[in-house]
Amino acid sequence: MFELFNDEESGFRFRITAPDGTVMAVSRSFPDKPSAVAGIKAVREYAGMGHIADLCRKLPGTPTFS
Numbered sequence: 024m025f026e027l028f029n030d031e032e033s034g035f036r037f038r039i040t041a042p043d044g045t046v047m048a049v050s051r052s053f054p055d056k057p058s059a060v061a062g063i064k065a066v067r068e069y070a071g072m073g074h075i076a077d078l079c080r081k082l083p084g085t086p087t088f089s
Contacts (some may be wrong), residue, residue, distance in 0.1 A: 024039070024040050024042075025037050025038075025039055025063045025066075026038050026039075026040060027056065027059055027060070027063075030052050032052065034052035034053060034054065035052070035053045035054070035055060035056050035058065035059035036049060036050045036051070036052055036053065036059065037049075037050045037059055037062065037063050038050070039066070050062055050066075
């Protein structure tokens, strides 16, 4: 779920939450609600086709992603 909210500086942010309510990600601050909604639309469009960039240090027995 995407949740729109006002941050401490009266900006607009959104967070992505899992079905159990866990916050998975929080956006940057946007100056207005239409900009935040556009950010949600962009995440919806690009997240499904995004690649995984594995920047973790390599540990023995740890799978790698591409």
